[in-house]
Amino acid sequence: xxxxxxxxxxxxxxxxxxxxxxxxxxxxxxxxxxxxxxxxxxxxxxxxxxxxxxxxxxxxxxxxxxxxxxxxxxxxxxxxxxxxxxxxxxxxxxxxxxxxxxxxxxxxxxxxxxxxxxxxxxxxxxxxxxxxxxxxxxxxxxxxxxxxxxxxxxxxxxxxxxxxxxxxxxxxxxxxxxxxxxxxxxxxxxxxxxxxxxxxxxxxxxxxxxxxxxxxxxxxxxxxxxxxxxxxxxxxxxxxxxxxxxxxxxxxxxxxxxxxxxxxxxxxxxxxxxxxxxxxxxxxxxxxxxxxxxxxxxxxx
DNA sequence: CTCGATCCCTGGACGC
DNA sequence: TGCGTCCAGGGATCGA
Numbered sequence: 001x002x003x004x005x006x007x008x009x010x011x012x013x014x015x016x017x018x019x020x021x022x023x024x025x026x027x028x029x030x031x032x033x034x035x036x037x038x039x040x041x042x043x044x045x046x047x048x049x050x051x052x053x054x055x056x057x058x059x060x061x062x063x064x065x066x067x068x069x070x071x072x073x074x075x076x077x078x079x080x081x082x083x084x085x086x087x088x089x090x091x092x093x094x095x096x097x098x099x100x101x102x103x104x105x106x107x108x109x110x111x112x113x114x115x116x117x118x119x120x121x122x123x124x125x126x127x128x129x130x131x132x133x134x135x136x137x138x139x140x141x142x143x144x145x146x147x148x149x150x151x152x153x154x155x156x157x158x159x160x161x162x163x164x165x166x167x168x169x170x171x172x173x174x175x176x177x178x179x180x181x182x183x184x185x186x187x188x189x190x191x192x193x194x195x196x197x198x199x200x201x202x203x204x205x206x207x208x209x210x211x212x213x214x215x216x217x218x219x220x221x222x223x224x225x226x227x228x229x230x231x232x233x234x235x236x237x238x239x240x241x242x243x244x245x246x247x248x249x250x251x252x253x254x255x256x257x258x259x260x261x262x263x264x265x266x267x268x269x270x271x272x273x274x275x276x277x278x279x280x281x282x283x284x285x286x287x288x289x290x291x292x293x294x295x296x297x298x299x300x301x
Numbered sequence: 302c303t304c305g306a307t308c309c310c311t312g313g314a315c316g317c
Numbered sequence: 318t319g320c321g322t323c324c325a326g327g328g329a330t331c332g333a
Contacts, residue, residue, distance in 0.1 A: 001326075032309085057327080089326055090311080105311085124310040126327060165303060174328085182326065271305070272326065 002087040003057060004148065004179030005222035009241060010093065011054040014061075017095055022048045022067070022113040029107035033088070033122070035130035043077055043131055044110065050080075056144055056178025059085040059093075060137075081133045084140065088126030094119065144178040148215055151177065156212040160200045167203060167211070168196035169270035180215070183228055183250045186275050188215040190249035195281040196269040221246070249275040254292050266290045 002010070023044045031037035046066035053060040066077035085093060095116040096102075102109065108120035108129060120129065132140060146155055159176050160167070170176050171185040180188075189196050191214040194207060203211070222228060227241030244251075248258050252275055253266040262279035267289050278289065 003327095086327085088310095088328085122310095123312070124326090126310065128328085163302085169303080172327085273324090 001089050001181070001183070002091065002227070003181035003184050004054075004219055005184070005225075005243065006227035006241065007057050007059060007087065007179070008054050008223050009227045010087070011052050011059050014059070014093065015052045018049050018112065018118055019052065020048065020050075021116075021118075022046070023063075023118075024111040024113055026111070027109045029105075030125060031107070033125040033127055033129065034108070035128070039131040040083075040108070040129070042075065043081060044083070046077065047081070054179075055141060056147075056174055057086060057181070059087075061085065076133065079133060081131060082137050084128070084130040084132055084137065085120070086128040088122060088124065088128065090124045091120065091122040091127035093121075143175055145174060145176040146178070148177045148179055149219055151212065153209050153212060157205060157208045160203060160208055163200045165200055166196065166269055167194060167198050167200040168272075168274060170200040171215075172270055172272070179219075182272050182274075183247070184215070184218060184222065186250045187218050187248060190276060190281065191218065193280045195276055195283045195287070196274040197267070197284050197287045199284070249277065251275065263292070265292070 023046065026041045026044050028034070028037055028040065034040065043066070044063070047063040048067075049061055050064050051060075051062035053062065061083040063081050063083060065080055085091075087093070095112065095118045098111060098115055098117045102119065103121050105123040105125075106119050106121045107125070110118040112118060120127075130140075146159065151159075160170060163170055165173070168185050168189065171180050171188070172182065186196065188211060192207065192211040194203065194211060222241075222243040225241055225243040225246070228244040228247065249264060252264040255264050256262070257264055257277040257280060260277065260279050262277055264275055265278050266273055266275050267283075267287060268274065276283075283289070
């Protein structure tokens with residue numbers, strides 16, 4: 001669930017609270033979501049957290065070369081490196097006092113030089129953590145698409161043009177755009193009045209530009225609101241976001257469209273639950289709308 | 302190239 | 318109350 005705005009919110013929070021801290025030691029819980037757990041234990045201690053960046057849905061903790069106490073480390077720690085962190089669905093990362101009991105599902109603890117622990121908690125372990133030096137990191141980031149906040153009209157159009165996938169699949173494809181997930185895909189398609197199952201390559205230039213523009217507006221607003229807290233998203237200071245109050249499509253099955261009052265419906269597109277207004281966002285021929293669940297048939301709105 | 306299916310994983314919602 | 322089942326979904330992978 002953490003998508004670009006949520007990850008940006010976490011990265012900004014981390015920047016405020018851990019920048020400049022040095023990692024003293026590492027302790028790990030379950031490690032099946034970590035690329036090379038031993039590398040964390042071997043290479044993180046002694047390094048300083050110099051920057052926190054976001055790349056799509058990833059966070060990049062930029063680390064100094066390890067302090068070497070007068071000699072050059074022989075294990076590669078003389079060069080800078082990065083810790084790549086993906087929050088998956090349920091990942092949270094934040095510092096806590098080291099003496100505070102560890103929450104359930106805490107899988108990575110980095111003891112910092114100020115007595116706190118930077119803890120990574122992830123019940124479902126859909127996240128990912130990797131220790132990477134410069135070259136492997138560059139290679140890792142190579143396959144990602146454009147930054148949706150920066151992408152130009154022309155680049156966005158060219159990344160859609162000629163594709164045969166559905167527009168929602170393209171929005172979710174991290175090699176097309178980096179950072180968009182299910183919520184912001186549905187929200188931007190609703191705002192652009194484009195059905196998620198439309199074929200991306202069939203959008204005309206005006207539709208593509210509208211989609212690009214509203215996607216940027218939505219992401220920017222969501223960042224200002226510190227992201228959407230559905231399920232259990234909390235930022236690095238334990239605060240929930242507010243953007244879920246502004247959702248117009250996502251999660252609103254059975255409720256009224258804010259534009260036309262028609263009932264928001266759900267279908268599966270690109271393997272994901274997709275919410276749309278059947279009136280504002282006309283479906284392509286043959287699209288299967290899921291029947292409204294009993295429980296959601298009425299209710300407020 | 303794109304699709305759907307399957308897997309990973311846990312907690313919460315729901316039905317009986 | 319409790320138990321079983323389904324679903325949430327980002328990403329990898331595999332076969333069609």
